[in-house]
Amino acid sequence: MHKPRPFLWTTVIKGYVKNGLPSEAASVYGRMHLVGVRPDPFTFPFVIKACAELMELWAGLAVHAHVVKYGLEFVAMVNTELVIMYVKFGELGSADYLFDCMDERDLVAWNAFIAVCVQSGHAAKALTLFRQMIVAGVKPDSVTVVSTLSACGQLGCLETGEKIYEILMKEGIDSNIVVDNARLDMYAKCGSMDLARNLFEEMPHRNVISWSTMIGGYAINGESEKALALFSRMQNEGVQPNYVTFLGVLSACGHAGLVSEGRSLFNYMVRSKNRNIQPRKEHYACMVNLLSRSGHLEEAYSFIKSMPIEPDAGVWGALLGACTIHHNVKLGQHVADLLFALAPDVASYHVLLSNMYAASWEVGSC
Numbered sequence: 001m002h003k004p005r006p007f008l009w010t011t012v013i014k015g016y017v018k019n020g021l022p023s024e025a026a027s028v029y030g031r032m033h034l035v036g037v038r039p040d041p042f043t044f045p046f047v048i049k050a051c052a053e054l055m056e057l058w059a060g061l062a063v064h065a066h067v068v069k070y071g072l073e074f075v076a077m078v079n080t081e082l083v084i085m086y087v088k089f090g091e092l093g094s095a096d097y098l099f100d101c102m103d104e105r106d107l108v109a110w111n112a113f114i115a116v117c118v119q120s121g122h123a124a125k126a127l128t129l130f131r132q133m134i135v136a137g138v139k140p141d142s143v144t145v146v147s148t149l150s151a152c153g154q155l156g157c158l159e160t161g162e163k164i165y166e167i168l169m170k171e172g173i174d175s176n177i178v179v180d181n182a183r184l185d186m187y188a189k190c191g192s193m194d195l196a197r198n199l200f201e202e203m204p205h206r207n208v209i210s211w212s213t214m215i216g217g218y219a220i221n222g223e224s225e226k227a228l229a230l231f232s233r234m235q236n237e238g239v240q241p242n243y244v245t246f247l248g249v250l251s252a253c254g255h256a257g258l259v260s261e262g263r264s265l266f267n268y269m270v271r272s273k274n275r276n277i278q279p280r281k282e283h284y285a286c287m288v289n290l291l292s293r294s295g296h297l298e299e300a301y302s303f304i305k306s307m308p309i310e311p312d313a314g315v316w317g318a319l320l321g322a323c324t325i326h327h328n329v330k331l332g333q334h335v336a337d338l339l340f341a342l343a344p345d346v347a348s349y350h351v352l353l354s355n356m357y358a359a360s361w362e363v364g365s366c
Helices: 006-018 022-034 044-054 057-069 076-088 092-101 107-119 123-135 142-155 158-170 177-189 193-202 208-220 224-236 243-256 259-271 281-293 297-305 313-325 329-342 347-365
Strands: none
Touching (some): 006 022, 022 044, 022 057, 044 057, 076 092, 076 107, 107 142, 142 158, 177 193, 208 224, 243 259, 243 281, 259 281, 313 347, 329 347
16 A cells, blocks of 8 residues: 555554564554654554563653653553553553553553553552552442452452452442352462352353363362362363363372373373363473472473473473482482573572482481
C-alpha cells in the first residue's frame, strides 16, 4: 500500500502481539515512527504490550516518551497498559505514580493493576490495591475475585481469602467455574485440601483446570496417593489432561518415589502427538527430581544429558542435592563443576558441595 493509514499500522501491530510475536510488533512500530505516521490512542496499548513481553525496559521507556510527546499520557487504556508494563519490569514506584495520576480509574484499570501485581509475585500489594478499590467505591466483579483469591493463596492467608469471598458474594457477584477454580487453588496453596476436596465434589461443573488444581494440590501437600487416585478417576471420566495435569502427577510420583510410574507417564507424554501434553522444561525437572531422590543418580545424569532443551542451573542443582544425600562424591563433583560454570555466583551450590564432602567424610569415618 502506498500510504497506509494509522489504523492499518495498528492492525498489523495488534496482529503480531495477539499471535505472540512482540519483536515483530515492535519492529513495525519502529517503521511506523520512521516514516512519520502519527500513532493514535489505539496504537500504543499494543506497542506497550509488546515491550512488556520483550522485557526490554529501555524500549518501554522510549515508547512512554512517545506517549507523552503525542499528549496521550492521560488516555485511560494507554495509561493502564503502561502501569501493567512497569509492574512486569518490577518498577512499582513508576506504576504507582501513573496509577495515582489517572483521572478515571474504572473497574478495568483496577482489575488490570491487581492482576498484574498477583502475576508478578506482589500479592501483598495486590490486596492493598483491592482494599483501596473498595474504599474508592468501585464495585468488583468475578475477575477481581479470582485475582484477590490468588493473592491470598500466594500469601497463605486462608481466613482473609474466605472473608473476601464472602464479602464479594454479598455484592451479588455470581460464582462460576472460574471463581470456584480460584478457590480450589487458594485452598491447595494454603494446605487445606479437605476444604478443596469438598468444594471440588460440590462443583456443578468441573474442567481440566479443576482436576489439575486438585491433583497438583495433593502433590505439593505430600498426598501422592490421593493425587494419583484422582488422576485415575479423571481418566475414567473421560477428561483430557493437559501439561499442568501431568506436572502434578509427575510431582506426586516424585514425592512417593514411584519411579516406574513416573517413567511410564513421561514416556507417554513424549510419544503423544498432542502438543498440549508434550513435556516442557518443568516436566524434565520433575523427572530429574524423581530419579535423583530415588537414588538413580547415573540415570538422572544421562537423562539430563539427553534433554532436547538446555538444562538450567535448577535441574543440575537438584542432581547435586541428590548426590549429597546419596554420598556420590564423584558425580557430585562433576555436576558441581557444570553448575559453577552456569551460575558461579550462587552461594547455595557451593554450600551443597561443601555439605556433600562433609557427609562423605562422616560416612567414611564411621
